[in-house]
Amino acid sequence: MKKILALIFLITSIGYSQILEPVKWSTSVKKISNLEYDVIINATIKPDYHLYALKVPEGGPLPTVFIFEDNDDYELVGNMTEPKGHTAFDPIFELNIKYFETAAVFKQRIKLKTKKALKITGEIEFMTCNDASCVTGYDDFEIAIK
Template sequence: MKKYLLAAAFVLFVVFTQAQMVVPVKWDVKIKPLKGGNQYEIVATAKIDAGFKLYGVDLDEGGPIKTSFNFETLENCKQFGKAVEVTPSKKAHDKTFDMEVSYFKETATISHKIWVTEKPAKVSGYIQWMSCNDDMCTPPTDEEFEFVIE
């Protein structure tokens, strides 16, 4: 009987460890003021696990999900421009999607500017991203952010 209980516990352990989602990209999202007092920059820095690549902000349709800033709340502020790759991305043909893609390895920094019209201001949203290695791809994943500017 003990053998069956031990075997069942082992099988459950294997099932649960296999079911855990791989998260190969860790984000650090900050906001910093720019000169002039009304402009701010949201800076998102990604640490990418070895063997994985994070896709860039400019990709053609029909391939992986591009990394993007998505704003949900813009109180007393508005988007200014578009997301910018601070870390230059690389370009190469991707075998998985059979197309040329832009991507990052190891680290990436992406920023987006906002314009504050009145204080206090609030900005919230998420960065959507996707990554792959030679064996698998993560589903599109969101990294949420929220800042109050006093």
């Protein structure tokens, strides 16, 4: 029954996602070597909201997901990394869930397969919640490497 109530809570709060923007995203890049770079994606989170981690337990909220568009000019090296964050019991989902407050920095190492300038593009899917509602979100990113 509690999972049904949580689902109803999420569905009713989805309508607010067009109005509320509890997370602002920004990007940067750091050169590691001649061919390797760290793509850095920053989340600035409004007070009283939290952003969920890359991995959450089954039956929990939607995780934060970064989707890099396929491009023959680079490859991903390893997995996206995230900060330590907080893990706490969430009464809505009745699970211990990792989340971030105020800010979070995500990093993905890439290796270039070319020396020409390129743009790395992708999408971010995420969920944020406060004590009253949850908001699902979506954003695009584009990062130039010269």
